[in-house]
Amino acid sequence: MPRQQARYENIISRTCYYAWHVLTRRVDSNYPDVKKKVLNSDLVQNAVHHSAQDEYKKLTERKDSDLQTLVEKHRQSAFDQLLRLQSCISSSLLRIAGWVLYRLLSRIFTSIQFNKSQMDRIRSCSNKKPNIPMVYLPLHRSHLDYILISFILYMNNIKPPLVAAGDNLMIPFFGNLMRGLGAFFIKRRTEKTRENQVYQAVLRSYINENLQAGNSLEFFIEGGRTRTGKVVMPKFGLLSMVVDALLQGCVDDVYIVPVSISYEKLVDGSFIDEQMGIPKKFENFSATSKAIWSTLHSNFGIVRVDFSKPFLLKEFLYQSIQRETECFDIPKELTLQARKDFNAIRDCIACEGSIVVNKIDRDQVDSMFSHRLHVKETRRQCIESLARHVLYDAYKESALMSTHMVAFLLLTKYRKGVTLDQLANDLDWLRDILCREKGQALSAFGECDDLVRQAVFYLGKELVATEKVSMKWSSWRSSVTTPNARNSCKPYNRFKSNNPKVGQQRKNNTALWQQSPDIDSNDIELNNDQNSQIEIVYLRPVLKFHGALQLHYYSNSCVSLFALESVLANSLFSFINGDICSLIYDPSTYISNLTINKAEFIEKCKQVCSIMQYEFYFTKTCQTLDHALDFAFDSFVAKNFFVQSRNNRSQYSQRMSLITEKAYQLNRSSSSSSSSSSGTGSLEVIEESLSEEEYEYKEIACEPIRSKIRYESNDRSEFRLLLTSRNCQMLNFYRSILAPYIESYWLVTDRLATWMANESIKSPVIVPETTFLQHLTTTAQQMLHKGEVYYEESISYDTFRNSLKYLDFINAIRRFEQDRRGKLLTATSKMTIEAVDNVQEHSFGTNRGSHLPAFECRSNAFNGQFIEDIYDQVYGT
Numbered sequence: 001m002p003r004q005q006a007r008y009e010n011i012i013s014r015t016c017y018y019a020w021h022v023l024t025r026r027v028d029s030n031y032p033d034v035k036k037k038v039l040n041s042d043l044v045q046n047a048v049h050h051s052a053q054d055e056y057k058k059l060t061e062r063k064d065s066d067l068q069t070l071v072e073k074h075r076q077s078a079f080d081q082l083l084r085l086q087s088c089i090s091s092s093l094l095r096i097a098g099w100v101l102y103r104l105l106s107r108i109f110t111s112i113q114f115n116k117s118q119m120d121r122i123r124s125c126s127n128k129k130p131n132i133p134m135v136y137l138p139l140h141r142s143h144l145d146y147i148l149i150s151f152i153l154y155m156n157n158i159k160p161p162l163v164a165a166g167d168n169l170m171i172p173f174f175g176n177l178m179r180g181l182g183a184f185f186i187k188r189r190t191e192k193t194r195e196n197q198v199y200q201a202v203l204r205s206y207i208n209e210n211l212q213a214g215n216s217l218e219f220f221i222e223g224g225r226t227r228t229g230k231v232v233m234p235k236f237g238l239l240s241m242v243v244d245a246l247l248q249g250c251v252d253d254v255y256i257v258p259v260s261i262s263y264e265k266l267v268d269g270s271f272i273d274e275q276m277g278i279p280k281k282f283e284n285f286s287a288t289s290k291a292i293w294s295t296l297h298s299n300f301g302i303v304r305v306d307f308s309k310p311f312l313l314k315e316f317l318y319q320s321i322q323r324e325t326e327c328f329d330i331p332k333e334l335t336l337q338a339r340k341d342f343n344a345i346r347d348c349i350a351c352e353g354s355i356v357v358n359k360i361d362r363d364q365v366d367s368m369f370s371h372r373l374h375v376k377e378t379r380r381q382c383i384e385s386l387a388r389h390v391l392y393d394a395y396k397e398s399a400l401m402s403t404h405m406v407a408f409l410l411l412t413k414y415r416k417g418v419t420l421d422q423l424a425n426d427l428d429w430l431r432d433i434l435c436r437e438k439g440q441a442l443s444a445f446g447e448c449d450d451l452v453r454q455a456v457f458y459l460g461k462e463l464v465a466t467e468k469v470s471m472k473w474s475s476w477r478s479s480v481t482t483p484n485a486r487n488s489c490k491p492y493n494r495f496k497s498n499n500p501k502v503g504q505q506r507k508n509n510t511a512l513w514q515q516s517p518d519i520d521s522n523d524i525e526l527n528n529d530q531n532s533q534i535e536i537v538y539l540r541p542v543l544k545f546h547g548a549l550q551l552h553y554y555s556n557s558c559v560s561l562f563a564l565e566s567v568l569a570n571s572l573f574s575f576i577n578g579d580i581c582s583l584i585y586d587p588s589t590y591i592s593n594l595t596i597n598k599a600e601f602i603e604k605c606k607q608v609c610s611i612m613q614y615e616f617y618f619t620k621t622c623q624t625l626d627h628a629l630d631f632a633f634d635s636f637v638a639k640n641f642f643v644q645s646r647n648n649r650s651q652y653s654q655r656m657s658l659i660t661e662k663a664y665q666l667n668r669s670s671s672s673s674s675s676s677s678s679g680t681g682s683l684e685v686i687e688e689s690l691s692e693e694e695y696e697y698k699e700i701a702c703e704p705i706r707s708k709i710r711y712e713s714n715d716r717s718e719f720r721l722l723l724t725s726r727n728c729q730m731l732n733f734y735r736s737i738l739a740p741y742i743e744s745y746w747l748v749t750d751r752l753a754t755w756m757a758n759e760s761i762k763s764p765v766i767v768p769e770t771t772f773l774q775h776l777t778t779t780a781q782q783m784l785h786k787g788e789v790y791y792e793e794s795i796s797y798d799t800f801r802n803s804l805k806y807l808d809f810i811n812a813i814r815r816f817e818q819d820r821r822g823k824l825l826t827a828t829s830k831m832t833i834e835a836v837d838n839v840q841e842h843s844f845g846t847n848r849g850s851h852l853p854a855f856e857c858r859s860n861a862f863n864g865q866f867i868e869d870i871y872d873q874v875y876g877t
Ligand SMILES: O=P(O)(O)OC[C@H](O)CO
Pocket: 143, 164, 165, 166, 167, 168, 169, 223, 224, 225, 226
């Protein structure tokens, strides 16, 4: 090719690359217009006639013509509702938007990641069954979610879906643009009024007709965007409409596609204010324009979109019913392994992602639909199960970013700061656990110290403070300075900081619950000018209220993955009232005097899971909680946190305390006589003084447990906690993961208990939920300033609200809606106090501070003043 021509083509292809790429997309742009079908559907016609008749019956003076007038009125209303609701998707607008977005998105993201094979999978499903529409169900993180999903599908030659958007986004210009790109607008809150009866029918019919026409749909199963970074409990409205479309035969089947989106940097901004109790600012033209402008001038790092394997809804429903009838009858006497196998053979199309359509007898499916799923309760359970599956699968597919992991480590392990290299080491460790043990998708590759720097950059200095500290150094053999130094006795470098803060920070880090920020030679950057000067990069989370909540948002992406381990650790701590130091242990074997009866322990864990039921999904729906806790307990045994005891509990305890007692006496006397005595030395003396029986016990207790342990899930085996320093650190780490949530629940229950204990309250008290929450937030902030609340992030509106939902669930209070005033709370009986005590005991043990790393004395800051405050605020008296 002549050089001139090649150069010319190069310029053309470079300058027109985006346009060329968009123009060459071959996307099915056929979106049949369903307007007429919707208005003529039985659903809409019936709703129109019912509404007209209802209104007609209420007329005092009726004429025959009135009914017809009312029918016309409601018909017009149906037409108006449809115009307001429907999408006006246009293929040319999609093409133009594709080009514009190509340019704009590459400005604000360093990369948009998606998996080609996931795209191929979707394309092959659509090719195999072209009449079966896709229903995309993404997690909702940002307003950009709509745009990104459609953009990625379009660029991969997959027909973009019609997207359900909230009517809050129907703002001038932007609303119209969204409508042209496939959005249809639904009401976010609907009450059961006559008008809404017609609206509901229009919406249902719109969904049915679009599915029938083969148009794919997309809606956010969580409703709104998450404010906490955690998955939000699902909303069932639109999902139940899709299920009903299938049950009523409007469509043969639909593919369900869970979708997850992860952002390296939070795109939409006001979540943290909302968590602090500041009401949401509603979308309008100027706010949206400003937000878009500022977004275009920012860098949000990486965004990754994952499409889970599509599964057929019909098969899922069929299997759900089968599981419901069979799976819960697993014989109790089966061993754990057998139970695992038994569960494994249960088909679950959503879990396995396999399409088993051929295995199912069509007649069976149809008879199942006609009989079982029309039972209201069965239908409800199936929809709930589907929603949970989708959320769980989408969450498991969500790729974790460097910012998520770094924020998680800073909040759980290094609240007081850490050196960059230590954090990079931990990130490496965390990444390994997430990949190997949890099978979690990650989007953080490369060298860990680079990832930490990248995360710190995106988190910004408002969230992570960086200090470079210059020190003079000299190499020397250290006496004990840090836990690691104590274990390894390696030569350590001695630092003489030029910055007085560092000494203080390092002192603060010696608490048992938190690893000390060990400084090793990698932390040191030699200053070229002066060889005796070194520079340490020290990172500290900014735990001012706003910063802590924001870091918590990022960290929450990891929290759910460790939720079960944290439940186990918190249950363990609540057994010992949080005081691990009160345990005694044999220094040679590290076996403590804490006996854990497995069945009792799992029961305790189940209580904690039940309390946190509005926060996390601890299991998939086709897995029982017992089963999941069994696994979690297994893994604690396999990781040597617990060692199994074969003896019965009382003998075991007596012997153990005898051994440890002697060990302690001996240790104490030997350490007083010789400062260099080692644990092994003490052990030898103890063994001499043990009786044969005691000796035998010790052998059993020390028996390695690496071989596969088989026990029944409902067995009453006893275990001992191994109190090695690694175990203490890990248990404290696990505990700190859910500790802020536990503190939130404590705050709410304590407030409520005080309220109910107030003798002046004789009759039921009704308080608007928002007033209660605002009061709680203010009081909790005051407590935080006084040091009575440990975790800044525990003062979170969403968690407070979830704990009220739980208290409502256990009938401690009642939440109800009245006259559009928002939720009201009422509480009356002594039952409330009992229920609240029960919650507190299960989450914190008898010591309310047991979830805390340091056990500050808490004064009961809530007092009888509360109720007067509420009345003042509500009624202005
Ligand atoms: O997160 P919200 O509640 O502002 O809602 C966001 C939705 O995308 C509205 O359609």
